[in-house]
Amino acid sequence: MNSVFYYSILQYRYAQSLGEVLNVGVLLLFPEQRQAVFLHPERLGRIRKLYPKFAERTIRSYFKGIVARTNQLTKQPEIFANYEEHPRQLIDNEILIRDSSALQFSEVKPSVLYTDDLSAIGDQFYKLYLSFYDEDEYRPRHDETYLLKDYKQLLRQRLDGLLSSKAFEQPVTVKAKGTSLSYQFPFAWQNGSFNLVKPVSFDLKLEQSIIEKATLNVGQFTVLNDYAEQRNARFDVLVARPKDRKLYKPYGQAIQLLANQPRVNVVEEDELEDYSRKTAEALR
Structure with missing residues (x-):
């Protein structure tokens, strides 16, 4: 029987009343491997062009906090045992509280673990949900x-x-x-x-x-x-x-x-x- 992993999309509700939602990150949970991986774009220039009042500094602060927390969880595998049947509670209790703020994770979805190469899965999910940020945007070398x-x-x-x-x-x-x-x-x-x-x-x-x-x-x-x-x-x-x-x-x-x-x-x-x-x- 194939193993299962879970994923959830980090969404920024720019104008909640208008239903404008941006995907700004992807969280991958691998229960059997006791690993959590958070993917996010480094370049946010395309959002700035679309939404001039986009709270970039706040979003980057969240990115940093979520990365730190998922790295910490991976170093504390015993925590995963408490949420084997409830991955959404793992997110709400250990990563980002679900409230009325503009930045929230979507509902958790299961997927079959189709390869043991977790980094390959990460690359594929990044391309699927976040490659938009890297397209057609020239970035000079930051020397x-x-x-x-x-x-x-x-x-x-x-x-x-x-x-x-x-x-x-x-x-x-x-x-x-x-x-x-x-x-x-x-x-x-x-x-x-x-x-x-x-x-x-x-x-x-x-x-x-x-x-x-x-x-x-x-x-x-x-x-x-x-x-x-x-x-x-x-x-x-x-x-x-x-x-x-x-x-x-x-x-x-x-x-x-x-x-x-x-x-x-x-x-x-x-x-x-x-x-x-x-x-x-x-x-x-």
Whole structure:
């Protein structure tokens, strides 16, 4: 007898009175494998064009919370046993409360587990429900220049002329103690700790390139650890994810490598707005 898995669509009710509903995510529940997987689009530009008042920041916050919760559930397989016959209750009690808010999961539907490759099922469901977001939308490569420009632009908007243009173009050079090595950081700011900002883009085409780039930067921060300890410094690493969804796993491993360093703070691209706000508050 074939195993069964369940799926539910995360829907955004943009105008409930008009019945306008957008599919913005897919939740897959695999009871026998004790796994929960949440899929969502990274690019929301097509929605912004259709609905200018679309609450993108709120939606992205929900995405992040649901991903964190499903990852946690997968690490706690005993929880699935409590909901074997009631997958909808698993969603309501453990992932997202069912209420009158605009963002809700649809009714749960069963499907036959047609392959043991759960990632292949995820890819197929993404294409079925969410590929709309990736079609016909040009996205330039989000390299280090792009990241830094985006961050500085957000910061300038928040500071509204309180800092001169020159202040944004004063890189900081840091020398590693006991060596002839030196590293340049394009921006720095102070708020108790001395925060050295460095963009590191993982918007690359090969898995090996992503891991090698992360390893190279880990080595740099290891060399600068004594400097950071002595000056109460922190390395704020602005990162961009790859376009190709197949590279999300090595990307996750890369940012975990960086985050495991004692003086490194990883700032993902969708967190830039909040990070620029904290920078602006400190600089004021």
